[in-house]
Amino acid sequence: MTVYGTLILGCMSMLIGFLAQRSRMCFVAGVRDYILVRDRELLMGMFSFLITLWIMTSLLYAFNILRSGVPEYGAPAIRVSIEKIGTYSLSVGNLKTLFQKGPTGGIGLLITSRFLYVTLIGGLVIGLVSTLAGGCVLRQHVLLAQGSMDALFFILGFYGAVVIYYGFLYRFFVRLY
Amino acid sequence: MRRGYLKPWVFGIIAGSMIVLAEAFAGFYPPAAYSFCLTCHTRDLVNTFMNGIFGAHFQTTILARRILMLTSPSVLLGALIAAHGYGEYRRQKSTHPLRYFLYGLVIMTFGILIFGCPTRIVIRTGYGDFFGMVALAGMVFGIWLGTLLIRRRWSRSV
Numbered sequence: 001m002t003v004y005g006t007l008i009l010g011c012m013s014m015l016i017g018f019l020a021q022r023s024r025m026c027f028v029a030g031v032r033d034y035i036l037v038r039d040r041e042l043l044m045g046m047f048s049f050l051i052t053l054w055i056m057t058s059l060l061y062a063f064n065i066l067r068s069g070v071p072e073y074g075a076p077a078i079r080v081s082i083e084k085i086g087t088y089s090l091s092v093g094n095l096k097t098l099f100q101k102g103p104t105g106g107i108g109l110l111i112t113s114r115f116l117y118v119t120l121i122g123g124l125v126i127g128l129v130s131t132l133a134g135g136c137v138l139r140q141h142v143l144l145a146q147g148s149m150d151a152l153f154f155i156l157g158f159y160g161a162v163v164i165y166y167g168f169l170y171r172f173f174v175r176l177y
Numbered sequence: 178m179r180r181g182y183l184k185p186w187v188f189g190i191i192a193g194s195m196i197v198l199a200e201a202f203a204g205f206y207p208p209a210a211y212s213f214c215l216t217c218h219t220r221d222l223v224n225t226f227m228n229g230i231f232g233a234h235f236q237t238t239i240l241a242r243r244i245l246m247l248t249s250p251s252v253l254l255g256a257l258i259a260a261h262g263y264g265e266y267r268r269q270k271s272t273h274p275l276r277y278f279l280y281g282l283v284i285m286t287f288g289i290l291i292f293g294c295p296t297r298i299v300i301r302t303g304y305g306d307f308f309g310m311v312a313l314a315g316m317v318f319g320i321w322l323g324t325l326l327i328r329r330r331w332s333r334s335v
Contacts, residue, residue: 005244008203009212010251016192016213017255022263023183025192027295030185031320036327045185046299052193053303066201116311122291123298123312126284127319132326133280136295137215137288140281141249145256149271155249157281162223164282165289166235173290 017141026139028130118176196300210304211240214297216288218248 019025023045030042060066130136133154135143140158144151165173196213199205205212221241227233240246260266271277288294291312293301298316301309 002243005203005205006247008199009205009244010247012195012199013213013248013251014255014258015195017252017257018259019183019188019191020252021256021259021265023185023188025185025188027299028316028320031317032324032327035321035324042185045189048186048189049193050189050299050303052190053197053300054305056194056197057304060197060201066197115308119291119308119312120315122287123315124319124322125287126291126295126298126312127316128323128326129280129283129287129319130295130316131320131323133277133284137284138252138294138296141215141252142256142260145253145266146260147266147268149269150273150277153271153274153277154281157278158285159219159223160278161282161285162220162289163227165286166224166227166233169286176290 016138017145020138021142021145024139024142026135028127028136029134029139031127032131115176193303205240205244208238208240210297210301210306210309211238213248213300214292214294215249215252216285216294217292217297218246219285220289221246222249 024042025045026042027046027049030044030046033039033041034043057066133140134150137158140151140154144155192213200210200212203212211217217238221237222245224233224235224237225241225245227235228237257266284294291298291308293309293312295316298309298312302313303309
């Protein structure tokens with residue numbers, strides 16, 4: 001444990017929380033508002049976030065400053081280094097492997113990888129439930145800080161789910177990978 | 178317009194550059210694109226405490242062994258400072274406690290499964306991860322389904 005990294009992460013998160021409260025930023029409400037009332041303001045927040053990340057990662061990879069992943073097409077395939085799922089690797093979804101031929105790559109491997117469907121359905125459920133709850137996870141934190149007790153119960157469930165997941169559900173869900 | 182209101186696109190630029198710069202210069206990896214995620218960092222924080230206090234063997238990332246993942250409490254603290262500083266703290270009673278508790282449970286469970294909260298899904302898409310894009314497409318489809326349910330709720334209540 002280094003105090004230094006913890007402090008940097010804490011300060012960055014505090015600043016993000018502060019700015020999120022000031023701007024009412026929410027990644028789910030952007031799309032939701034656009035579908036419901038054609039309000040583009042929060043959607044622009046999401047797009048500027050996305051474009052900033054895309055430009056910054058491409059630049060930093062080009063100058064070889066960012067080395068956290070495998071630099072492919074200016075951006076990495078995410079390598080999940082979580083232990084116990086060591087064999088499973090997200091680099092299957094790398095664009096290079098997508099166009100490779102042979103047993104180790106190609107579209108066939110991608111389509112047969114179960115993680116693709118887990119990701120699709122997981123994203124669907126997260127989007128659906130976040131819309132019903134009224135905001136993404138970041139927004140729920142901000143709402144709790146503004147005094148909404150609904151968000152308090154959301155965050156309680158949020159923390160409780162970790163213990164439930166790793167206590168009981170892990171042995172079933174780990175087979176999905 | 179309210180005092181001190183910040184445009185969301187300004188938030189996007191500031192937060193996006195901070196997240197990438199933190200990963201590049203503070204060394205917040207492995208895994209990649211991991212400098213900000215509420216689901217994964219909360220998972221790491223809780224599991225670190227469970228391992229330390231109860232001697233459990235719940236999984237954590239390599240990064241969580243180096244630094245303590247105080248993302249979720251820090252976001253709360255920062256938002257609390259902003260809410261109090263600009264006088265926007267208003268206590269609202271809970272209408273459906275159990276329902277929101279279940280929402281939190283479901284989002285965390287599926288967030289652990291796909292390695293990301295909505296924020297990290299967008300971050301991974303920005304990094305160019307294919308599975309991030311798939312998750313984002315799924316999320317947009319899920320939001321569309323959710324708006325259908327919201328519309329039905331509205332038309333019932335009116």
